[in-house]
Amino acid sequence: MKIKAALLSKIHGDYTIENLRLAEPREDEVRVKLVASGICHSDEATRIGDSTIPFPAVLGHEGAGIVEFVGSEVKNIKVGDHVVMSYSYCGHCANCRTGLPAACNDWPALNSSGSRPDGSHVFNQEDGTPVSNFFYQSSFATHTLTKENNLIVVDKSADLRLVGTLGCGFLTGLGTVINGLKPTVGSSIAIFGTGAVGLAAMMAAKISGCSTIIAVDIHQSRLDIAKQLGATHLVDSSTGDTTKQIKAITDGLGVNYSVDTTGISAVMQTALNSMRTRGTMAPVAVTSKNMDINTFRQLVVSSKKIIGVLMGDAIPQISIPQLIKFYQEGRFPFDKLVKFYKLEEINQASKDSANGSTIKPILIIDEHYKN
Structure with a gap:
């Protein structure tokens, strides 16, 4: 036809x-x-x-x-x-x-x-x-x-x-947090990039009970939206050292979890550096960029993890009805x-x-x- x-x-x-x-x-x-x-x-x-x-x-x-x-x-x-x-x-x-x-x-x-x-x-x-x-x-x-x-x-x-x-996008953001990172109640998370995937991850962090939810972006208008949707802290990464700002928010320790949605090498590096000991990072952007790390210094010594999460590790037939339900309840x-x-x-x-x-x-x- x-x-x-x-x-x-x-x-x-x-x-x-x-x-x-x-x-x-x-x-x-x-x-x-x-x-x-x-x-x-x-x-x-x-x-x-x-x-x-x-x-x-x-x-x-x-x-x-x-x-x-x-x-x-x-x-x-x-x-x-x-x-x-x-x-x-x-x-x-x-x-x-x-x-x-x-x-x-x-x-x-x-x-x-x-x-x-x-x-x-x-x-x-x-x-x-x-x-x-x-x-x-x-x-x-x-x-x-x-x-x-x-x-x-x-x-x-x-x-x-x-x-x-x-x-896809909203499914990836929510699933990365709920299915991939599985944050504990009261934990902290930083979301790098507040587009569709990042904001979905942020709303999922709120649903999961994270107490400190840090939205990171260079666009104030997007940070304002993040605040409306549940971010507890906003970081404009164009105004200074982002890692220092995140550690200041978290009593010098860094966050338990981070999600990078930008795919930019320097931002991915910051997402790793902004975590505390035993933190877990999920880089989810489709990107051609690389990230250079020293596995001993940046992973082994601090027991940090970087995990791959494709499509939010979601089973669409389960997760999409769940997303619709969250939307109907006003939580998404x-x-x-x-x-x-x-x-x-x-x-x-x-x-x-x-x-x-x-x-x-x-x-x-x-x-x-x-x-």
């Missing part, structure tokens, strides 16, 4: 709205009509080449929509279901079967190879040129094909214009962070996200949808 999508043809290119051909769904696939999609930092990282995928491609991995077709092998999804889409996982490797789908052995192939496992493509240009998909969902499109494991059925009372954003007010754009405004939305003027852009793909 013919669809419309935002096509990205090269690294550092602009998106172009084009007509594409969507393949016939297979027995294990689901066709979804998109209502909306968030724009995530991972989309921008892929656009500028910090993360790789074959071009041309349709990006987008925070989609929400309505199921139009269900393959015969799909068991728990039906036509008409309202769904949020997240990452893909196989469901049968050892990690998946022990509740760690974000560590799926086939994660790279399923989410960033650009094709189905057999090498065929979900999208093609009208001249037959193959187009890569992304996270097996490619939500910057009017329709897409995806897998059952990508889908989270949500109540039809949930606003699909909002909840798609829970599929992510709607305060969003701004809506039309699909045709994707380049402006992408720029606004990259320069920080919009924390979480949402593309409205079906403008006729009503909640």
Whole structure:
């Protein structure tokens, strides 16, 4: 079938709205009509080449929509279901079967190879040129094909214009704290970068009972938002030595936990240095930058840890309904962070996200949808 999508043809290119051909769904696939999609930092990282995928491609991995077709092998999804889409996982490797789908052995192939496992493509240009998909969902499109494991059925009372954003950035931030760091009640944490992921991590720290929650950024407007959402202390890292400021807040000891969402080498180093003995750091940004450390001096002597947490170590089918519940209870007010754009405004939305003027852009793909 013919669809419309935002096509990205090269690294550092602009998106172009084009007509594409969507393949016939297979027995294990689901066709979804998109209502909306968030724009995530991972989309921008892929656009500028910090993360790789074959071009041309349709990006987008925070989609929400309505199921139009269900393959015969799909068991728990039906036509008409309202769904949020997240990452893909196989469901049968050892990690998946022990509740760690974000560590799926086939994660790279399923989410960033650009094709189905057999090498065929979900999208093609009208001249037959193959187009890569992304996270097996490619939500910057009017329709897409995806897998059952990508889908989270949500109540039809949930606003699909909002909840798609829970599929990656907000999921990563909350899950990094709750599932990865697992802070103890009364502990301290510093969040470096107060974009969507950082603010989600900060709200998760509050939900988890951290008593000292330090938001670190160079933008005062974002720090003001962090204060509204639960930060106990604010550090403008452009005004002085950030490590000294954090240690002053924590009686000279440093924080128990730190999360870096910036991917900037110097900031990651500061996130490590700002922790106390036995502190744990989670660097979660998609970045091409490196971090130089002396493992003995900076890790062994102080018993510090650096952990990798992909997609918040979350099981989307459990964590996304949990996020919606937190939102309904007023504990995760992510709607305060969003701004809506039309699909045709994707380049402006992408720029606004990259320069920080919009924390979480949402593309409205079906403008006729009503909640």
